[in-house]
Amino acid sequence: MRPEQSVTATNLGNFYERKGRVACGSSCAPSSKQYSGTFGAIVKRMDTLYALSNNHVFADCNHVPVGQPIISPSGPDSRPNLPPPRQICAHSEIVELRSGTPALVSPCLADLAIAEIPDGQVVSSWQGDTDGGYDTPHVPADLATGLEVKKWGRTTRLTRGIMQSVQITTSIPYDGQHFRALVWLRGAWTVESINEEAFALPGDSGSLVVTADGKKAVGILFAVAAKGRIAFVIPIDRVLQSFGGINLVSKHGV
Amino acid sequence: MITMTIHEAAETLAAELSGFKWFVSLGVGNPNGIQTIYVYVKSLRHPQLAGLRDGYQGFPVVIENTGVVRPANSSF
Numbered sequence: 001m002r003p004e005q006s007v008t009a010t011n012l013g014n015f016y017e018r019k020g021r022v023a024c025g026s027s028c029a030p031s032s033k034q035y036s037g038t039f040g041a042i043v044k045r046m047d048t049l050y051a052l053s054n055n056h057v058f059a060d061c062n063h064v065p066v067g068q069p070i071i072s073p074s075g076p077d078s079r080p081n082l083p084p085p086r087q088i089c090a091h092s093e094i095v096e097l098r099s100g101t102p103a104l105v106s107p108c109l110a111d112l113a114i115a116e117i118p119d120g121q122v123v124s125s126w127q128g129d130t131d132g133g134y135d136t137p138h139v140p141a142d143l144a145t146g147l148e149v150k151k152w153g154r155t156t157r158l159t160r161g162i163m164q165s166v167q168i169t170t171s172i173p174y175d176g177q178h179f180r181a182l183v184w185l186r187g188a189w190t191v192e193s194i195n196e197e198a199f200a201l202p203g204d205s206g207s208l209v210v211t212a213d214g215k216k217a218v219g220i221l222f223a224v225a226a227k228g229r230i231a232f233v234i235p236i237d238r239v240l241q242s243f244g245g246i247n248l249v250s251k252h253g254v
Numbered sequence: 255m256i257t258m259t260i261h262e263a264a265e266t267l268a269a270e271l272s273g274f275k276w277f278v279s280l281g282v283g284n285p286n287g288i289q290t291i292y293v294y295v296k297s298l299r300h301p302q303l304a305g306l307r308d309g310y311q312g313f314p315v316v317i318e319n320t321g322v323v324r325p326a327n328s329s330f
């Protein structure tokens with residue numbers, strides 16, 4: 001076992017409920033996988049509800065079959081004092097991850113996946129715990145350097161940061177079970193922690209980042225660097241344009 | 255004298271640096287109203303970075319040692 005895996009294996013994931021429903025920010029994963037990510041938000045396309053997270057969370061980098069149950073909490077995060085893992089959605093669609101030098105292969109624009117929610121009574125648009133939590137905002141923010149933000153995530157719970165810069169290009173080494181490759185991605189924003197603590201750590205992938213007042217959505221977190229002090233976020237306008245157009249859902253089971 | 259927009263400068267610099275194994279990411283920000291190029295690297299001791307500390311194409315450059323960017327999934 002590598003030291004990195006040992007650390008994450010002992011980092012118990014968080015699970016949040018709101019009125020008996022699974023809240024956003026909770027641990028989740030495909031039922032067939034032994035890793036954890038974050039259930040970021042509920043989105044709607046036409047009249048269908050979906051859960052939103054990363055491709056590398058719901059699809060293990062392009063490779064989880066359509067229809068695979070997504071459970072919360074994830075298998076590795078299951079423990080005696082939590083409700084048993086239950087299906088919240090079924091894997092549906094991805095924004096694909098591609099590998100290759102940018103001169104030959106178009107860089108990726110997002111790391112996203114959606115999973116259809118068969119029973120809307122199981123989930124809530126509430127983000128995180130009762131204490132410090134908030135409803136998912138459905139209005140997109142105008143992103144700018146210095147914008148103060150926050151997020152709820154499976155590993156680091158509620159954290160706060162500041163938007164830093166929009167990336168021309170970023171190289172990210174993915175390491176899925178069937179996809180091990182360097183992916184180049186354009187247009188992500190960086191968020192820097194407001195203090196020396198991590199803004200995000202492994203397991204927070206898929207978290208919805210929102211403005212500090214909780215009123216506007218900023219983007220979906222997908223990667224970290226600098227021991228978690230810097231996080232990479234897919235901007236919300238790009239998120240909402242994905243999958244043929246989706247909308248964030250507020251006031252659902254809150 | 256500034257002859258490029260910051261986005262043109264950033265695109266040019268990204269193309270110059272993206273072949274190096276120590277390169278992680280390059281972005282553009284506007285801290286305190288000053289257009290700035292951010293270069294994220296796995297380590298700082300490279301001759302190509304020394305020349306950037308005074309700026310690039312007239313724009314200030316912030317160089318940060320971030321280490322590798324990792325997908326934030328718990329298995330990685």
